Amino acid sequence: xxxxxxxxxxxxxxxxxxxxxxxxxxxxxxxxxxxxxxxxxxxxxxxxxxxxxxxxxxxxxxxxxxxxxxxxxxxxxxxxxxxxxxxxxxxxxxxxxxxxxxxxxxxxxxxxxxxxxxxxxx
Numbered sequence: 001x002x003x004x005x006x007x008x009x010x011x012x013x014x015x016x017x018x019x020x021x022x023x024x025x026x027x028x029x030x031x032x033x034x035x036x037x038x039x040x041x042x043x044x045x046x047x048x049x050x051x052x053x054x055x056x057x058x059x060x061x062x063x064x065x066x067x068x069x070x071x072x073x074x075x076x077x078x079x080x081x082x083x084x085x086x087x088x089x090x091x092x093x094x095x096x097x098x099x100x101x102x103x104x105x106x107x108x109x110x111x112x113x114x115x116x117x118x119x120x121x122x
Contacts, residue, residue: 004098004115009074010055010081011110012096016048020106043108054084075112 018032021042029044037046055064057079064079073079083089095102098115109116 007077007112007114008080008082009077009110009112009114010049010053011074012108012113013050013053013081013083013093014047015045015108015110017106017108018044018046020044041108043106045108050083052084053081055079055081 018037019028021029021039021044024032024044029039032044032046033039035046037044039045055069056062057064057068058077064073068079070079074081083093092105095105096107096115098109098113100107100109
């Protein structure tokens, strides 16, 4: 386990990794791009938040409304995210420790991830 706590930004649960760029042909990358995928950190990603993710306002803990869910609010920690099934997380979620690879899985490490090596909680 990691010693740095999660800041609950929700980014690791917001993006689905489709694969590594270096392992895809130009046609595959173009195919994914036409369907809304983006490329970051050598990965092809699609925004597809986990259905178990719930957003809340950091100020009062109340559920975040649609108007609260902006990239800016998430980046500034005004809105945070938590797993609604944290105690019963699927194994793949438990494997995430702020590292790119673990047990054959490839993870997207958001820039503001406090669990990533060398990062501090924001």
